[in-house]
Amino acid sequence: MKCPFCGAIESKVIDSRPADEGTMIRRRRECLTCKKRFTTYEAIERLPLVVIKKDGSRQSFDKLKLINGMVRACEKRPVTLSQLEAIAESIEQALQSGADREINSSEIGEMVMVRLKDVDEVAYIRFVSVYRSFKDINSFLKELEKLVEEPLNA
Numbered sequence: 001m002k003c004p005f006c007g008a009i010e011s012k013v014i015d016s017r018p019a020d021e022g023t024m025i026r027r028r029r030e031c032l033t034c035k036k037r038f039t040t041y042e043a044i045e046r047l048p049l050v051v052i053k054k055d056g057s058r059q060s061f062d063k064l065k066l067i068n069g070m071v072r073a074c075e076k077r078p079v080t081l082s083q084l085e086a087i088a089e090s091i092e093q094a095l096q097s098g099a100d101r102e103i104n105s106s107e108i109g110e111m112v113m114v115r116l117k118d119v120d121e122v123a124y125i126r127f128v129s130v131y132r133s134f135k136d137i138n139s140f141l142k143e144l145e146k147l148v149e150e151p152l153n154a
Contacts, residue, residue, distance in 0.1 A: 001029060003036065061095065066091065
């Protein structure tokens with residue numbers, strides 16, 4: 001690791017500890033040339049994910065866009081931002097652990113719906129109504145009926 005003070009390449013690790021909820025390692029180092037100390041962070045390099053949109057265009061996966069979409073669905077609902085961040089993190093983890101580097105936006109939407117349904121049913125319906133682009137009231141009512149029937153069958 002190159003020393004930020006003198007530019008020497010040799011350093012030794014004095015201390016290592018987990019950081020950022022275990023997703024990184026914080027290392028305290030000492031330059032072997034100038035003896036000054038500095039901190040480095042080590043993180044897993046994640047492979048880029050590409051989202052294939054409905055129109056066929058491609059864009060890189062953006063967890064912030066995912067969170068923002070859920071925030072809109074959860075407006076004025078008792079859902080915390082930390083809950084939405086946890087949902088987004090679990091979706092990103094699932095996508096990263098999968099073999100595909102290119103994912104259809106519909107797959108991501110389905111993942112969001114499954115998780116939102118467990119958190120808040122109103123937010124779920126809001127998300128579904130935008131995601132599925134209901135054409136009329138009947139298609140919206142069918143989705144509501146599925147939601148109402150499900151707890152009875154479970």
